[in-house]
Amino acid sequence: xxxxxxxxxxxxxxxxxxxxxxxxxxxxxxxxxxxxxxxxxxxxxxxxxxxxxxxxx
Numbered sequence: 001x002x003x004x005x006x007x008x009x010x011x012x013x014x015x016x017x018x019x020x021x022x023x024x025x026x027x028x029x030x031x032x033x034x035x036x037x038x039x040x041x042x043x044x045x046x047x048x049x050x051x052x053x054x055x056x057x
Contacts, residue, residue: 003034006030
């Protein structure tokens with residue numbers, strides 16, 4: 001599967017599914033990167049963004 005196909009595939013996944021993919025020991029590095037970006041996009045769209053101060057303050 002090409003990276004473009006993987007991006008389309010991961011865009012269809014839920015937040016929980018993406019988190020599971022990222023945590024799976026058998027997931028390849030490229031899949032982790034793509035799933036992480038898609039997870040970040042979904043969280044951003046939902047307004048789940050935090051400032052540095054909110055996280056570490």
